[in-house]
Amino acid sequence: MALDKIGIAKRIAQEIKDGMYINLGIGIPTLVANYIPDKLEVVLQSENGLLGIGRFPFEEDVEADLINAGKQTVSMLPGSSLFNSAESFGMIRGGHIDLTILGAMEVSENGDIANWKIPGKMVKGMGGAMDLVAAAKNIIVAMQHKSKSGKSKLLPSCTLPLTGTKCVRKIVTDMAVLNVLDSGGFQLIERAPGVSVEEIKEATAGKLIVEGDIPEMNI
Amino acid sequence: MINKVVKNAQEAVSDIQSGSVLMLGGFGLCGIPENCIHAILELGIENLTCISNNAGVDDFGIGLMLQKKQVKKMVSSYVGENAEFERQLLSGELEVELLPQGTLAERIRAGGAGIPAFFTPAGYGTEVAEGKEVREFDGKMYLMEKWLRADFAIVKAWKGDTAGNLIYKGTARNFNPMMAAAGKITIAEVEELLPAGELGPNEIHTPGVYVQRIFEGVGYEKRIEKRTVTSKN
Numbered sequence: 001m002a003l004d005k006i007g008i009a010k011r012i013a014q015e016i017k018d019g020m021y022i023n024l025g026i027g028i029p030t031l032v033a034n035y036i037p038d039k040l041e042v043v044l045q046s047e048n049g050l051l052g053i054g055r056f057p058f059e060e061d062v063e064a065d066l067i068n069a070g071k072q073t074v075s076m077l078p079g080s081s082l083f084n085s086a087e088s089f090g091m092i093r094g095g096h097i098d099l100t101i102l103g104a105m106e107v108s109e110n111g112d113i114a115n116w117k118i119p120g121k122m123v124k125g126m127g128g129a130m131d132l133v134a135a136a137k138n139i140i141v142a143m144q145h146k147s148k149s150g151k152s153k154l155l156p157s158c159t160l161p162l163t164g165t166k167c168v169r170k171i172v173t174d175m176a177v178l179n180v181l182d183s184g185g186f187q188l189i190e191r192a193p194g195v196s197v198e199e200i201k202e203a204t205a206g207k208l209i210v211e212g213d214i215p216e217m218n219i
Numbered sequence: 220m221i222n223k224v225v226k227n228a229q230e231a232v233s234d235i236q237s238g239s240v241l242m243l244g245g246f247g248l249c250g251i252p253e254n255c256i257h258a259i260l261e262l263g264i265e266n267l268t269c270i271s272n273n274a275g276v277d278d279f280g281i282g283l284m285l286q287k288k289q290v291k292k293m294v295s296s297y298v299g300e301n302a303e304f305e306r307q308l309l310s311g312e313l314e315v316e317l318l319p320q321g322t323l324a325e326r327i328r329a330g331g332a333g334i335p336a337f338f339t340p341a342g343y344g345t346e347v348a349e350g351k352e353v354r355e356f357d358g359k360m361y362l363m364e365k366w367l368r369a370d371f372a373i374v375k376a377w378k379g380d381t382a383g384n385l386i387y388k389g390t391a392r393n394f395n396p397m398m399a400a401a402g403k404i405t406i407a408e409v410e411e412l413l414p415a416g417e418l419g420p421n422e423i424h425t426p427g428v429y430v431q432r433i434f435e436g437v438g439y440e441k442r443i444e445k446r447t448v449t450s451k452n
Contacts, residue, residue: 020385047320048246049390056447064249065377065389071247071300071444082389084396084424085246085272086328089321093339112344123308123317124299130347131321134340165344 001194003219008142010035010103010219011190012123012172015140022047023092023132026070032101043079045097047088047128061104069128089128093135100136102129103169104143106158111180111205112166113141114160126163133164135212145173146201152205153208154178154186176200177217178208185209190217222411223383223433228258231406231432234371236370237264238291242327242398244285244368247300247444251280252375254408254436260287270294270367272323272394274304279442284407285313294367296320300444319347322364324397330366331400331429338363372402375436376425379409380418383427392424399429408436 003011010032016022016032026032033053034043042193044053046068050087053068054075059081061075065158068074072100106114113133133139154171171178177190188200193216201208224400225231230425235241257340259281261269267290274293275282284290285303292314298304307313313422319341329337338361342348352363374395385407387395399405407425412435 047388048393049251056449058451059448061446062446063389064443065391067247067249067390067444069246071249072447073443073445082392085320085324085393086397089324093321093341120309123305123315125295125297125317126319126347127297128320130319130345131339131341134319134343161223162345189262 001192002145003192004174005031007192008172008174011177011217012140012142013037015170016040016042016099018042020098021051021096022099022101023047023097023136024073025100025129027103029101029103030070032142045088045091046074046084046091047132049083049085049088050074050076050080052077054080056075061097089131091127092128095135095137097136098141099138100132101140101142102132104153106153106155106160107141107143107168107171107180108157109180109186110184111166112158113163113168114158115163117161119161120188124195129163133167139168140170140172142172145200146174154204154206159178175203181209188214190215192217205209223427223431224381225432227434228254228408228436229261230257230406231434232262232373235259235262235264238266239272239370240268241266242367242372242395242400242402243269244374245280246272246390246393248275248442250322250387250395251275252373252406253439255373255406256280256283259284259289265289266291268292268294270327270369272296272320274301276296276300276444277303279440288312292316292378294318294323298324313341320328322347324394326364326367327394327397327401330368331397333367336365338365359418360418366402369398369402370404370446372398372401372405372430374407374410375404376407378411378413378418379407379430379433380413380415380427381433382415383407383430383433384415384418385409385425385430386418386422387424396425399425404431405429406432408434410436410439
């Protein structure tokens with residue numbers, strides 16, 4: 001059975017290592033924070049100027065001047081720091097953030113990503129996504145394998161306006177975990193519980209590389 | 220010493236003309252100059268170019284200026300949560316330049332710091348790169364982006380003093396410090412205005428040199444876009 005959003009978030013949480021500085025995008029990536037093992041110490045960055053995002057505040061501690069990049073009210077953990085937007089993106093472009101997790105509408109087999117615009121339909125803007133994908137050392141995409149209309153989101157090349165080129169390293173979908181190879185192609189690493197390689201092949205429009213037995217995810 | 224203190228928002232914005240280029244601080248509705256936005260609405264000027272990370276929501280912040288059709292062009296990174304904005308954009312009434320958020324922040328910083336252009340990797344290979352110079356450094360491709368400056372930069376701080384020094388609170392800092400430096404005239408509205416000497420020099424985020432006008436704002440609503448809480452149970 002394909003994973004739900006929480007399943008995707010739980011699987012991505014397994015990629016997190018002790019000591020990482022991490023930027024989580026809006027949507028499924030935000031959920032990842034709930035499944036980071038307690039024994040790991042990581043620091044979450046919010047690009048509007050906060051390192052050390054804590055849980056949502058208790059009702060009486062809600063502070064309009066303390067939000068995350070998704071505009072949600074948050075709290076700060078001990079050791080937090082605050083800074084301006086130029087400094088925030090300096091630390092992003094400067095390569096100081098170890099891991100970026102973000103959503104996507106399309107990913108291509110050479111690692112291009114599209115997630116900010118549907119011409120004629122939706123224009124919300126790229127926010128910080130272009131800066132993040134241009135510079136993060138490691139980028140994991142969290143998304144559904146297929147669109148709501150059933151079309152594959154893993155493509156030979158993106159059809160929507162790009163957010164960045166050759167930057168995605170790993171994709172976790174409701175059906176599979178895949179690496180994007182430097183030489184091009186989606187290398188199948190793991191299957192969602194009960195999802196067959198055949199089903200993943202059918203749902204992947206781009207070049208899928210399957211070598212040997214593909215284990216099920218352990219979540 | 221020149222007196223920087225003005226009575227209120229009305230006095231601070233009174234000489235802004237139609238057609239001006241404005242910078243407005245804030246991220247979402249966090250750290251926006253609420254008093255000055257209301258004064259600009261009353262002033263009724265139009266054809267404004269607004270440089271601001273977001274465009275408010277339909278009934279608050281810059282969204283109110285859009286409703287009154289005071290804005291000719293927006294320069295922003297993210298404009299979701301605003302139906303009127305999207306309508307004016309898709310109908311062609313409003314000109315919009317969308318930029319990567321870090322590029323927007325750095326262009327403003329560059330404007331205040333006297334750096335006419337710089338190279339950034341953000342947007343390479345995307346439509347943001349159209350018409351921009353591309354150059355390779357150490358094997359990686361970068362876009363040339365130019366500085367942004369404004370006729371008026373309008374910022375919001377937590378505390379300020381009569382010398383124009385500013386301290387921001389929490390994530391309400393965001394774009395405000397860079398904008399303060401990038402305005403020909405910078406207007407700061409603060410929640411608490413103190414005599415010079417009352418703020419600790421070690422704590423100052425924006426040195427007073429950048430600020431030409433300052434006043435203590437009134438009636439801050441500080442609207443929250445997404446109130447998320449943890450239950451104690």
